[in-house]
Amino acid sequence: MVNPTPSYKGHRHPVEVVSHCVWLYFRFPLGCREGEELMLRRGVTVSCETVRRWCAKSGQAYADGLRRRRPRPGDTWHLDEVLIEINGVRRYLWRAVDQDGNVLDVLVQPRRDTKAAKRFMARPMKKQRRVPRVPVTDRLRSRGAAHRKPMPSVEHRAHKGLNNRAENSHQPTRQRERAMKGFRSAGAAQRFLSAFGGISPHFRPRRHLRTTAGHHLETTIRFTVWDHDTENICRPAAA
Structure with missing residues (x-):
């Protein structure tokens, strides 16, 4: 699903205020209320709900624009998942990064079996329009089973120590999860982390x-x- 490009038309505040609030929210472990307070300290009065709406409306568009500027990711992909709890229900956050730590994709799923691994492995290949030279995972058997069908001729390295790059990439998410006191739903987690993975690494x-x-x-x-x-990403719509 392609997100429509948001417009600043009808906003009471200029683009500098909107982008600054979005930057604060995705760059630092802050909530919308903290963003409201920081903006008030600078003489700008906005409500926490306004900050939340700006982040939901423009965050993904900003992240997509930054991703398009980045050089092509490396050919060694590290894939890993981590357990997260959403309203008392266990979910698994899957993440793929290259050898430099650049986030390729994130996906929240209810399972970590072979079917879930196949679904996730297909996403970064579709976005990058290529297969990795070397996929690196942990030793969970579902990784090998998911790798054999779409990439039978590609070397698969399964070793816990080699996959520290992906495991370390979960740390900023854990930090934000604690600051936000957990995610409200799987959909909200997916939307936030998709934008967060594009904006936070830029800074x-x-x-x-x-x-x-x-x-x-x-x-x-x-x-x-x-x-x-x-x-320039979200130019005001013509009157």
Whole structure:
């Protein structure tokens, strides 16, 4: 399902306020009420419900715009799932990342059997329009069974230690899950994490690989990209 491009038409606040609220919500472990308070400190009066609607309306469009700017992902894909609890019901959050930690896809599913693994493995291949050179998973048997049919000639590496890249990529989600006191529904979790996976990594450059000056320069560039995209992705509709 393709999300329609949102418009700023009818908004009482300018695009800078809208994009700043969306940035605060997806970049830091904050709720809508904290975003409301931070904006009030800056002299802008918005309600927490307004912040929530802005994030729901524009978050995915911003994330898609940032993804289109990224270079092509690597050919080594790490796939893993983690248990999450939604209203007392167990669900599994599946995630695929490349060797550099770039998020390829996320999917919330009720199971982690072979059928669920096949469904998830097909999603990043469809989006990237290619198969990975090396898929890396843990040792769960359903991973191997799901891999054999769509990628019979591709080497599959199943080892717990090799899959730390995917396991570590779950940490920001865990942090947000605690701040939000859990997700309300599987659909809400899917919508939030799809946008979160596109926006949050954009503002998390690999700082340990750069000097302080280099990190500041890279962060400034990423803010410039964010400002440009948020102003042009959702242009006001013509009157």
